[in-house]
Amino acid sequence: MSVNLSNPNPAELFPIAGVRIGVAEAGIRKANRKDLTVVLIDAGASVAGVFTQNRFCAAPVQICRDHLTQNSGIRAMLINTGNANAGTGEDGRARALHTCQTLAAHLHIQATQVLPFSTGVIMETLPIDRLEAGLPAALAAAKPDQWLDAAQAIMTTDTVAKAFGAQVQIDGATISITGISKGAGMIRPNMATMLGFMATDACVSQTVMKQLATELAEGSFNRVTVDGDTSTNDSFVVIASNQAKHAPITSLDSAAGQALKQAMLGVAQKLAQAIVRDGEGATKFISIRVEGGKTQAECRQVAYAIAHSPLVKTAFFASDPNLGRILAAVGYAGIADLDQTGIELYLDDVHVASQGGRNPDYREEDGQRVMKQAEITVRVALGRGDAADTVWTCDLSHDYVSINADYRS
Numbered sequence: 117m118s119v120n121l122s123n124p125n126p127a128e129l130f131p132i133a134g135v136r137i138g139v140a141e142a143g144i145r146k147a148n149r150k151d152l153t154v155v156l157i158d159a160g161a162s163v164a165g166v167f168t169q170n171r172f173c174a175a176p177v178q179i180c181r182d183h184l185t186q187n188s189g190i191r192a193m194l195i196n197t198g199n200a201n202a203g204t205g206e207d208g209r210a211r212a213l214h215t216c217q218t219l220a221a222h223l224h225i226q227a228t229q230v231l232p233f234s235t236g237v238i239m240e241t242l243p244i245d246r247l248e249a250g251l252p253a254a255l256a257a258a259k260p261d262q263w264l265d266a267a268q269a270i271m272t273t274d275t276v277a278k279a280f281g282a283q284v285q286i287d288g289a290t291i292s293i294t295g296i297s298k299g300a301g302m303i304r305p306n307m308a309t310m311l312g313f314m315a316t317d318a319c320v321s322q323t324v325m326k327q328l329a330t331e332l333a334e335g336s337f338n339r340v341t342v343d344g345d346t347s348t349n350d351s352f353v354v355i356a357s358n359q360a361k362h363a364p365i366t367s368l369d370s371a372a373g374q375a376l377k378q379a380m381l382g383v384a385q386k387l388a389q390a391i392v393r394d395g396e397g398a399t400k401f402i403s404i405r406v407e408g409g410k411t412q413a414e415c416r417q418v419a420y421a422i423a424h425s426p427l428v429k430t431a432f433f434a435s436d437p438n439l440g441r442i443l444a445a446v447g448y449a450g451i452a453d454l455d456q457t458g459i460e461l462y463l464d465d466v467h468v469a470s471q472g473g474r475n476p477d478y479r480e481e482d483g484q485r486v487m488k489q490a491e492i493t494v495r496v497a498l499g500r501g502d503a504a505d506t507v508w509t510c511d512l513s514h515d516y517v518s519i520n521a522d523y524r525s
Contacts, residue, residue, distance in 0.1 A: 145198025
């Protein structure tokens with residue numbers, strides 16, 4: 117089940133010059149499913165990534181950070197599903213490194229030029245024999261137009277593949293952007309289990325790439341939550357193949373830099389929102405906007421308090437306008453000097469609470485009308501300043517418990 121989320125349109129997934137993708141069935145956890153992906157990147161590309169803030173991060177995350185720091189020019193990515201290679205200690209790290217070395221040998225590059233990614237069950241040994249046996253088929257299948265296959269291959273409990281593309285004009289050149297993501301549970305990206313990959317043929321200097329990846333994550337994946345659990349494997353990687361015919365972007369503050377960032381942010385937000393729309397057991401897609409804060413950080417703090425409340429999320433599932441739960445979450449969000457008499461609460465166009473109490477004109481049937489919708493906007497005004505921020509989440513249903521109770525079976 118997903119909320120207003122369709123299968124990707126292959127016509128909107130643009131091949132990216134300098135990037136080829138191959139997918140294979142390696143039987144890493146289950147037979148007869150796509151579970152191994154290779155992404156091959158031509159020399160000269162700029163690559164950056166943002167990773168989980170979970171201190172118990174998976175072996176592939178550790179290695180990705182190391183390889184990006186060494187700045188030897190990333191030439192390939194290796195992605196498996198079915199096994200997270202997390203909570204596996206030194207053995208897990210050695211296995212992840214070995215897969216990098218094996219792919220590097222196939223491609224005649226250095227192991228430090230390979231980024232590994234894993235997603236699936238935690239604390240199980242990565243079956244590198246199956247992974248490596250599947251590599252020749254994945255490499256043989258590598259083509260520029262395999263984005264949809266890759267989106268399907270990185271799924272775990274996802275019910276819909278997540279892939280979007282866009283094009284933008286920069287200095288007279290048509291720039292293509294395509295991205296994929298996976299995730300449905302264990303989602304609260306602090307910069308989330310989520311994986312996201314985005315590529316463009318735009319020309320971007322390596323010095324700008326880290327800033328670009330960070331700002332894209334902050335505006336998209338770091339604004340979604342399904343269950344408040346930050347995964348051990350969360351990764352978001354951005355590739356600029358530098359093959360478009362325009363002057364290199366050396367500053368995101370330039371007109372070209374802003375045009376590219378906004379186009380890529382649009383794709384990143386669709387990918388991030390798709391994760392929430394496909395949240396495990398989700399029946400509602402909920403936008404939580406908090407306005408009138410002193411800072412964006414405190415607005416986000418309040419928004420996440422609402423988004424993470426099991427009582428709020430189950431009320432949305434039941435279409436029950438028990439909206440005191442939202443006010444309670446605002447109150448315990450941790451803003452010590454919050455004045456409750458300045459708080460206004462809205463459900464879409466319905467003004468629910470005013471000056472910290474029930475709006476005299478509010479009618480429960482109006483609240484229930486909104487609560488029955490598949491897409492809902494909660495808007496909270498704090499009355500403290502001019503800052504605002506938005507978080508996207510979903511409801512919490514019976515199916516969420518069932519999916520996670522049965523996940524390993």
